[in-house]
Amino acid sequence: MINRSIMIVGVGGQGTLLTSRVLGDVAVSLGLDVKVSEVHGMSQRGGSVVTYVKMGEVVYSPIVEKNEADILLCFEQLEALRWIDYAKKDGSIIVNSQRIDPMPVITGKAVYPENIIDKIKADYPQAISVPALDIARSCGNIKAVNMVMIGVMAKHTDIDRDIWIKAIERNVKPQFIEMNIKAFNMGYDFEEVK
Amino acid sequence: MKKLLLGNEAIARGVYEAGVGVATAYPGTPSTEITECIAQYDEIFAEWAPNEKVALEVAIGASVAGARSCCSMKHVGLNVAADPLFTASYTGVNGGLVLFVADDPGMHSSQNEQDTRIIARGAKVPVLEPSDSRECKEFTKIAFEISEEFDTPVIVRLSTRVSHSRGLVELNDRINYELKPYVKNPAKYVMMPGYAKRRHPLVEERMKKLREYSNNSGLNRIEWGDKKIGIITSGISYQYSKEVFPDASFLKLGMVHPLPEGLIRDFAKEVETLYVIEELEPFIENQCLKMEIKVIGKELLPVIGEYSAGLIKERLLGIKEEKLNNLNEDVPARPPVLCPGCPHRGTYYVLKKLKLNVMGDIGCYTLGAIAPLESVDTTVCMGASIGMAHGMEKARGTDAARKTVAVIGDSTFIHSGITGLIDIVYNKGTSTVIILDNSITGMTGHQDNPTTGYTIKGEPTKQVDLEKLCQAIGIERVRICDPFDLSEFEKVVREEIAAEEPSVIIAQRPCALLKYVKHGKPLTINSDKCTTCRMCMRLGCPAIVDKGGHIEINSALCVGCNLCTKVCRFNAIEKAGGVE
Structure with missing residues (x-):
């Protein structure tokens, strides 16, 4: 599999930018062409955030279209539901079970849908639910949610584990490498209890 | 490399x-x-x-x-x-x-x-x-x-x-x-x-x-492909178009002004159907029309918003992606919000409580327009808050100034707020301007500015003293106040809007995302004390949520800023792990 389209969706402030940076680095070390489209600015203030990563022999558009994502990496349940149409029918769908209420839900103007992950699994049985916040907490830092998510995703690609670890080492500050690799490994070795 | x-x-x-x-x-x-x-x-x-x-x-x-x-x-x-x-x-x-x-x-x-x-x-x-x-x-x-x-x-x-x-x-x-x-x-x-x-x-x-x-120049180049479809495009639209029409002929423009008229004519002659694909205004298209070259562009493509390969495919080829699932839930929107611990939250809580007209400006604090804070009445451009507050007073009389304030960030004030403030002093206005001094240019991701005391390279430099600056242009009432001291801040705002002369309140508290700002432990709600009065919900803090009728604090988001403890009349909000 040379051409890959990956979408990382979540809430501004969850560390999705570092995730896409690691993915871009992985693509470079595989010798592929790659484009990464990021979100900076206002949406980073707790808004819905989507990052696109496309790799292959030649990449034109940096944006992933509907039904095109080989991997939909979701940092939050509601965001998974928002972007689900972008996943390929047989794509990898990885959902962090964390819930963050958006302001319209907090103010009572909208309702947070129940059982999102079960609903997604009804249409996409391959979808995986990950308690990434709990795993990150057990690594000593809730900010490592992104590394847990990268770990789970890495497991579902045919890219060597070491390539991921080297990419993480190149993209985090030296003092945080150990904790981040630990979180990555816990994600990589995570098995969902069915 | x-x-x-x-x-x-x-x-x-x-x-x-x-x-x-x-x-x-x-x-x-x-x-x-x-x-x-x-x-x-x-x-x-x-x-x-x-x-x-x-x-x-x-x-x-x-x-x-x-x-x-x-x-x-x-x-x-x-x-x-x-x-x-x-x-x-x-x-x-x-x-x-x-x-x-x-x-x-x-x-x-x-x-x-x-x-x-x-x-x-x-x-x-x-x-x-x-x-x-x-x-x-x-x-x-x-x-x-x-x-x-x-x-x-x-x-x-x-x-x-x-x-x-x-x-x-x-x-x-x-x-x-x-x-x-x-x-x-x-x-x-x-x-x-x-x-x-x-x-x-x-x-x-x-x-x-x-x-x-x-x-x-080589900046504008023709990529010959199938001549049934020709596409003139530039910038990101080129990338989208290549995905939708991989086999078509392209005139790819790297120089969009002035346009290469000869090249456009040569290209147009050779292709059967000619599309112009450009985001926003029909800039290339109008040039083609002026040259009497028939193109298809904005009759099918929007002048509003961003393009994508999907949009181009749908508008030009009529092909819409099929929906492959049965998920038809209403997904609540997730607009950006003021962060947990944001100093602006205190300011807007007070402004809303006092039911003031608030002339807003450009920055994170524009988000004070969104429910539940819903405090900002206007946002136009950098610095506009101050001139607009003055205009409101001159249109509706000094009574209007008794219930109107301008809010503007420290960086925006330096950008183009100071000239508006001079106008108020010079033309005998009595407006109140609140400078939201969070010690950084926030929304764009923490850039230093003349009020922070550091240059772009992180070198220490002279720091503009906002208080003295305002005094120097003739503002005699300049107050400095922490917007998280809700009762004091409210008192100061009441006094300054009542004053029949121009005044400035410098609401001073650093951005919660600054590295040197120390956060407390997450708070928790003691359900024995909580009466579900929902006063804390009025702060619009993303960490305070309603879980089916009882209020909870999301410990992954809470930064322990304690603002909510100040609005809770039942002392129900405590440090996680109990009262210290």
């Missing part, structure tokens, strides 16, 4: 390689990272200017002095810098002068969707438009060459998707650019009528030569 760079980082690399000596900017999404990255090169002097006009004037001065120089801004920043630009077009340059202007189709982080090409046409300056990071670097270097060869400022037009997408870029060394000699030349640089009248014909002559260049 190839590196994966943001479009903005690639611009910075191009600036470095082109031997640029001076780089200026005022931060603005999506352009900010250009100058942040330039500042990392020791060889280049970089600065945050107070606003885009000053930034461009500094760059023009550096160019006249013989250095290559550049100035970066977002699209609306070009409005602020338009005054120097339109005349720098007449003076021309000495060292190359390039403006990097980033448009924001789709308004990811902006108040309008204006198209920089229109201003460039008015100013009679050439525009290059890269379509990915590789071209960002390459075109930057060409832009400096064009600037010097044709004696003109050059605009490199970016868009959010180009600025904020990463792509592979080959790195090269920096050229050794020798300063050009500085020679006094009033006929070229003093634009009073006598001299300007002689410069204008040169500008028109230059445009003619640039039209020729546009036809022959």
